Amino acid sequence: MTALVTLLASIVQAADPEPPPPLQLDPIPDPVFDPFANAVRVDRAPSLGPPPFRLWFSPDVPFGARVFPGPGNTPPLVLPGAGFSWELDPHPWRVMRAPCFRYRLAAGATILALMTYGLTDYWVHMSDNVVDWELSWSTPSFYKKAWTLEAVRFDTNKFETNTYTHPAAGTMTYLAARGAGLGAGESFLFSFAGSVLWEYLGEYREKVSLNDLILTPQGGFAVGEPLHQLGLFFERGEDNLANNVLSLVFSPFRYLHRRLEPGHAARAQARGDLGLPADTWHRFDVLVGVSAEAGRDGLRFSQRRIGVSTEIIDVPAFDHPGVRTKRLDAGDVTSVRLVGSVDDQGVQQLDFVTRVLLGGVYDQKVAPDGRGGRRGYAIFAGPSSGFNYAKHRQEGMAEDKLGVANALGATVDLTLHHGDARARASVDVYADFGAVHSMAASAYIKGRGDAGLKTVVADKRYYFALGGTVRPTLSLAYRRFELGAQLTYDFFESIEGLDRYQERVTNDVHLRDRRAGERVWLSYTLPGDKQRLAWVEVEHLDRWGRMGAFRASHASTKFRAGITFRF
Template sequence: MNKLLGFVIFIFATNAYAKDIGVVVSVGNMTELNSTDFQKKTCDQVYAIAHTVSESKTNVTCRTHDQNNFSDTELQAQKNTNDYHLRIILLAKNRLSLEITQWSRINNSDFKTLSQNFTDSPDSRITKEMALSRSIYNFILYAHNSEKIKTTFLMYGLEESNSIARDEKTDSFIDKKTGDPISISQAVARFETEAPSHLNYMRAGVEIAAQLAVGAIFYYKNISTNKLDFDYELLNGLKAKYITGKGIRFDDNDRLTNYLHEYAGYIYYQTARSNGASPLASFLIAFAGSAAWETFEYHEVFSINDQIMTPVGGYVTGEAFYQVSCSLLKNNNISSSAVGYILSPMLAVNHAIDKSKYGSRYATDSDCAKSRWSDINFYMGYENAQKSWKPSTLSTGFIGLKAEVINVPLYGKNGEGKGLIYGSPLNKILLEASNHGNRMDLKIIAQTAMTAYYSRIVTNDQDGKAMGYDFVAGIGSASTWNHRDALKKIVANDEIDSSKQLVPSDEDYFGTINILGPLVHLTTYYKGWRIRAEFAIYGDFALVKSYAIDQFIAQEGDDGLPAEIAKRGYYFGKGYTIMDSLSAEYGRLRISYSGQYSSESVIHGYSRNKKLVTRKDEFRDVYQTNRITLNLRLSKKISFELAEEQLLRSGSINGNYNKSENELRSMGALVYRFH
């Protein structure tokens, strides 16, 4: 892991070995054909950016786009001596376009053309020229480091190659048979042609680079809000992050921005996974993608919380959703495929490409085509809930998806065996949302096991009923996000207060990245009964709204507190989570229990405003749920379910300020079983 960290920093934080590039820029103005003001201004802008991005040389040739000459012979003559062509056209007063063509395309995974349109924001806070500048900056940074990025991906795919290897002494790629050194472009070309999955593996690098660029564009379009987090310029930002370490801190973004970093990691992870990468390789790629973002956005601190939530949270949700989606796709029907691809959008993108290119959506993602045991259910129903902010009981609708996928040989069937399993033997997800007028509750839970030991003996008794057991014990990770009483319409920071995002005092959010822990699964079969018990305990990194924060601030104020607490009301914490369940099934009837217990306490010393923090108050919070469910199967696909859930929530600050509440839910739902 230390080698990986050093390599990622080398790839994304240095320019010492970045290559020189040649760029031709054609600028056109469709609004004033005879004016050269836009062309001159844009060329000056590109020159300035090109000479600040990298210490390597950027040869820029800026010219007027010949709008009257379709063949543009002058442009064609530039291809042999330049690497890229940028066409920038002012289409209207408030709209311009950027098209990037790679002339020096060598490998099949290299992009051919990228394009993006830019408009002025409605409130004039960000102009199309500012967004264009950021996009060009990211492109030039990528162009200078494209070989480094290829090297990164290729190094972690070498174990699957039969023709190339890495010579650690000379730090170069070599031919496995002859030992002769080969260039990175030659190595990539050989790797891509060995198997379709190798080409897709390299394609993942291009897709993630594009995702980073798109993320930066959206980030820059919200510059008036995001600039509140700016602490550095380019050089002192990189120094603080990678040399002195003073820029390695928790950030103080709002709670949804921080949680959505897990979604970014999920996209990075699934981009690699759906291109044929293993779970470990996909995690490393998500880690590198997150590190790249933290480096590219040099204005801000290198966010500790983002570097945990993006790769670890992305791995958990990405792998669990991948397993569920692949199981749904095996049904070979429209509804299952639609849900599968909604859960895993990058799977949809790359499967569509492979289907058109190779005739099979599994051509480069053979892992997805494997058979799996699964239990995947969509449900919707009605509930009565006692909320803390409303004295009377609320009646409302809710929907959800709960799924379990088990990759254990012959699980649920007759047979016996034992051994170690790698590659996600146990996976679970739970998605649930309910509506309360202008508020909603949202619960997202994902669990996956990295590796496990299994032992099983299942036979039939004299009546033909299953008897025996399936036992699995392993190591895994999880992720939970419980958001209660959230306003449906999230109000932007700058529409309320430039320094604080105000949320309802009774809104609650409790998120955990359950980094690592042991888990046990036992299913026993006896005389028609199927009894299952599951238990897992994890060490956590958490983002928690302090449940006692209101009375604490009212009495003691927020001076001297860490920025995330003073501005947002949440803290980053450490602790543990226990997840357990027990079920008994006979015939059409199943009764079950499931629970979660999370206990978290504040982490001190890493706040963004560390120099201003004068207090070390002890924040502690607990989130606990217990749910009992009765399920009656009406047909092969449909069942009816009743459930009673108790939620216990408590918070304490310094032992002096305490708050605890008990919420009850009574639910009834129709359940549709996909698989």
């Protein structure tokens, strides 16, 4: 009965149109950055009266259920987190004064400003876009786009436009929302909303591009979150020119937001020799070397190898002795790998891969072994996402290209310690959507022509596909040596019935492609310097494709060697 009376009293209070007296307010102070939780927490001030039914904001609300107490003795409210924030305050003036309202307002304003710039560029180059104008600002056009979905199709843009220009635009809108203070899930929604707004209103004279609605926000998240984490990492380093510049480069909106609201971030208390945070495990590699490809005339040593790779595991206990079990939040584990080979004709091979853990669980039990080494394990697992752009100029064939959104999958990563030896094994499994260069399209068109084929297949030799990726990795380290291997296997199946000009497609033939890559490397940390490693690597790539009865395949083997600078 007491709980019922309390609930009724809170409902009457919520229905009161007059604001409560000043002493009854439950103020929300400015957010306080918690460097170890990688989140902004809100410390509530004590209230002189019963608190309203309100959920405070956190930019990094973790995945999983969240429990919020109700007023008085009412039952608590349980809501899913997934990186979102919620408010159910019956007094709107309090919501507008909360930090989350300012964060969302700033995120929305920044995204609209970016879209205004894009819209200006769109109309300045109107002659390049008029070819796609099939609709108008009219009820029938929006009826086809929003209700029947008849005008929602795959577009016919260039491969590069669809696979890295649009994901790059999604990265900017995602970073705008993330930098304004929003969480990962909410920033994704802002980026997705920006993409929808652009497709339906910005390009109102065109059909809605289904592939852009997928690749732009998903690519924006899978690329933007690792960049945001890099920006946070350097932001927490020593207050010097290098860290400030890197923070600005990787997360520019976060940097500007912090400058406008001093005190929003805190520097790490423990820092390494280079002024980088010592409480967050990281590995940054910059590599240079040479690459040779095995061909009919032997090895060709005309390629220069350059690349960078980053990995941040924001778990203070990782790689340190101790026993710990904790929940992981979105963005606690991120990695980026960008490597390529260049010859006299330009880029010969390029591979860009990202990975973002969406949440999960971490468990470790590591202890010193009494002889300077360690014994034990550390493991984390959870849902994950990623993005992969790759191209390869093949001998005697058209350039092979892939732009893949690793939309949703799972990651398991296990590290074992035994004395001076360390083994780390991980596996990523994803469901994919992407644009894929067809290995067999050229042979098919040469044999049967391009009449009635999908537009992008006939004109540009690629197609939109669903598929999957499996990527296991294993590394064994002993003192200064490390031996590693990685296998990447992708398969793709074309999507029929959604061509931009589907009514013209009379031969909607099915396409499929496969990619299998094996990479083995050996590295040695040079004596007296833990930041330089000499390495050798062998990589073999098999590509296979089929279109109707036509098949094509290609295989290549690369031998590489060089120096890696590790930070």
